[in-house]
Amino acid sequence: MKRVVITGVGAITPLGNTVDDYWNGLVNGVSGAKLISKFDATNFKTKFACEVVDFDPLQYLEKTEIRKYDLFSQYALASVSEAIQHAEINFDKIDKDRVGVIWASGDGGVSTFEEQIGEYKTGNGIPRFSPFFISKRILNIASGLISIKYGLRGVNYTTASACSASNTAIVDAFNYIRWGKADMIITGGSEASITESSIGGFNASKALSTNNENYLQASKPFDINRDGFVLGEGAGAIILESYESAIKRNAPILAEIIGGSLAADAYHVTGTHPNGEGAFLGMKLALEDAGIEASEIDYVNAHATSTPMGDQSELKAMQRIFGTNRTVSISATKSMTGHLLGAAGVIEAIACIKSIQNNQIPPTINSKDIEPEFIGKFDLTLSGTKQKKVNIALSNTFGFGGHIACSIFSKFRD
Structure with a gap:
């Protein structure tokens, strides 16, 4: 079987909108928790989350695209853009039939779903839905958009195994390449789930921390006083590539995936x-x-x-x-x-x-x-x-x- 290496990474996270900012936040022990700004959380049991901040989709997309894409897809395309840049990929010089996308999401376009159903319910039951409603909310659309943007015709699908989804995508991509079925796969996942239904639903299942008075310290794994997780959002992208492909195009190799x-x-x-x-x-x-x-x-x-x-x-x-x-x-x-x-x-x-x-x-x-x-x-x-x-x-x-x-x-x- 073929060796599989990592040649690029990209990230949109609550700690920063580049990989370097994300890593600097981690090693400096920065908490990404903030009071929720995406909606009025006054009446919710949990009033905080780890939101992405200062994200400007115009750095990555045209205005017309922003209107058509849910935030989870915007995060996906932004993280992929950074990963491709770091991997120094020129798609005009490689066989795009051998390049695929395996992307992950748990909630997909949940904010689009909320918005459209809310408008329907308050509009006297008249079904005036956006023509982009379905294509914005479905789980697989981010994978498809990445493929379309770069003209990648290899394997293309979405993994939906809840909180293990993007690691599942990585393992699948690893296997496709080492089995010789692809030369390169863009993999990762994206979520934009800080919404009323997500916070409310996780509250109802008693999964979220409700430590509103001390939210910066609310996420405390392994601590006997932990009371639930803190919801986050963002995206990450990894370029997985066969060793032969990476060497052929003189790509920067960051690490190797071995299992x-x-x-x-x-x-x-x-x-x-x-x-x-x-x-x-x-x-x-x-x-x-x-x-x-x-x-x-x-x-x-x-x-x-x-x-x-x-x-x-x-x-x-x-x-x-x-x-x-x-x-x-x-x-x-x-x-x-x-x-x-x-x-x-x-x-x-x-x-x-x-x-x-x-x-x-x-x-x-x-x-x-x-x-x-x-x-x-x-x-x-x-x-x-x-x-x-x-x-x-x-x-x-x-x-x-x-x-x-x-x-x-x-x-x-x-």
């Missing part, structure tokens, strides 16, 4: 198995796929959303995987970005790639009173960014429905 796995918790619609059975299986299969031992992992970017049961089950799974190994460093970057749902996996994969490039472990912020059962058993990177040689990093993502996706990245060695 990935997809599995299921098969336990509960929204809850995780108390012992982390799915998480354990996902990590185990990813390690086997990469052909490495758990002791070779230097860094784990944990799924760790800051929910009471989810964090605990992931720690139990990691305890089974890593045993008494104290050399692996673990951090929960959702403590800073919030939870980007279907886009969480890709921005956390980018964090792994940057960690490998810079030999730095971003911190877990806000967490002080760790679950007693796990005190001293893990390096949870609580005291700030850690300088450490990072050769191999693992990214975990888990989604409602029991979906599991894990990916493993390494330093590139020629």
